[in-house]
Amino acid sequence: MAGLGKTTLVKTLYNHELVQYIFDFRSWTCVSQVYQKKDLLLSILSSFIDDLTYEFYEMSDHQLGEKLYRKLKGCRYLVVLDDIWDCRVWNDLKMYFPDDKTGSRVLFTSRDIDLSLHVQSARPAHVLRLRNEDESWAIFEKKVFRMGICPNGLGKYGRMINEKCKGLPLAIVIAAGLVKNNLSITWWEKISTSLHSFMVSDPRQYIDSLDLSYNHLPPHLRPCFLFLGAFPEDYEVPVTKLIWLWIAQGLVHETGSRMLEDVAEECLMDLIKRSLLMTSRIKSDNQVKTCRIHDLLRDFCLRKAEEENFLSNNYKYEYISV
Ligand SMILES: Nc1ncnc2c1ncn2[C@@H]1O[C@H](COP(=O)(O)OP(=O)(O)OP(=O)(O)O)[C@@H](O)[C@H]1O
Ligand SMILES: [Mg+2]
Incomplete structure (x- = not known):
């Protein structure tokens, strides 16, 4: 079920200091409904290799898979595939994860409880329940x-x-x-x-x-919120990019002597406080680095945008190169 807290739970585990200590490599990838095998492999590899060179983007899926296999061979790794919709994702990738009995783990989250049966997981699924x-x-x-x-x-x-x-x-x-x-x-x-x-x-x-x-959102926050629907599902939005896009689209306005960037940042923090936007990554100075909108809220933005004719002017997908 959507919004049960699967990602939140796994993120807490993933960031736990003991988990960071135990595993040589950790990788976190959001899968979502529409996925490309190549993007997934690149995303996983990018957690293990700083600055993937152009050469990687030119490789075939299989070459990327082999790179991944060699990188992980003999290591203890933790790979999280968040929000899987189709067991084919794992069937496509599993040959690239060496099983060296080192205690490595691949962890999935899914709204589909039965998915663990189809991927022949080593452990039965941990099913989250509704809170009492x-x-x-x-x-x-x-x-x-x-x-x-x-x-x-x-x-x-x-x-x-x-x-x-x-x-x-x-x-x-x-x-x-x-x-x-x-x-x-x-x-x-x-x-x-x-x-x-x-x-x-x-x-x-x-x-x-x-x-x-x-x-109940103040009017100036509504377009900023609706604009979030333009990003693909499960996309981690870099805050600097979001702020620039809001400004470029004319969705934030100067108030008094305050700079547009400051106004935009305040809008961002306001949406986070209202839980309409979630923080994904935090910088070392505690500032938000990336944020994410929940799928259900994204669907809501898309509907509302259509209803309010927000699409025609501000809502052009081609602006959002991801
Ligand atoms: N234990 C918790 N305490 C406080 N907030 C929580 C908790 N669990 C989940 N939330 C909040 O609930 C919202 C939904 O959680 P999350 O994104 O983890 O759900 P999900 O099960 O991964 O949903 P989906 O199936 O759509 O991916 C988030 O805003 C998250 O911060
Ligand atoms: Mg989730």
């Missing part, structure tokens, strides 16, 4: 108050909001993003009654709830 009430509340409270505790007056409405999220982390963080900027009882009460239940059985039902988040 207390777990959901813990996610919600942390998202809204960071380390703090929900004040008494808001608790009742917070719990009602949480109940409508049906234990789905994605829904919980979006709802939290909707209420965290306004801690008044009137606002929380309003949201608790107007939020539609996030129907976990049918992601299309999220749309109503996402509409609520969208409609």
Whole structure:
């Protein structure tokens, strides 16, 4: 199921210091629905080889696979393939991963529970469940108050909001993003009654709830948000590129004496705070390096963009060379 927290869990493991210590090589690749074998091989190789030369891009799939095999031979590696939709991905690649009994691991995430049966995985799939009430509340409270505790007056409405999220982390963080900027009882009460239940059985039902988040965005943030739909699914968007594209498209405007870059950066942080945009990579100075939009939110952007005729002027895919 979408938004259950698969990527979040695996990312936490992947970045754990013990995991970093144990494995000689680690690689993280987002697969997504449409994939090219060559892109996957290049993506995996780029984690192990700094600055892939032009020569690599000229190689055939098989030559790339052989390079990968030789690189990994005898090493203990961890390769994550995030968001697999089709078992052919693994069947296409498995011959390039040497099995030297060194404790290496290839880890997949997928919305399809049965995929682990088709790829003959060494371990049964770890199936994430929906969060119970207390777990959901813990996610919600942390998202809204960071380390703090929900004040008494808001608790009742917070719990009602949480109940409508049906234990789905994605829904919980979006709802939290909707209420965290306004801690008044009137606002929380309003949201608790107007939020539609996030129907976990049918992601299309999220749309109503996402509409609520969208409609409560300040007007200057809406085009910046819709623009995110122009990036391909699961694409890690470099923040500098996003900021320049927003500016080039005329989606951010100078306010007072502030520079466009600063305004754009504030929009970025605002969308992250509202959980409409997720951080992927952080730089050593704690600034966001890359960010990502969840597939469901991306679908929402595409729909909304069409509805609001945003496509015609600002939404040209050819601008987004990835
Ligand atoms: N334990 C958690 N605590 C706080 N937030 C979480 C937790 N798990 C997931 N989230 C949040 O929920 C959202 C969805 O999570 P994530 O992207 O990991 O889901 P997913 O299962 O990988 O979804 P998909 O199937 O679409 O790839 C993210 O914004 C993430 O930050
Ligand atoms: Mg994911």
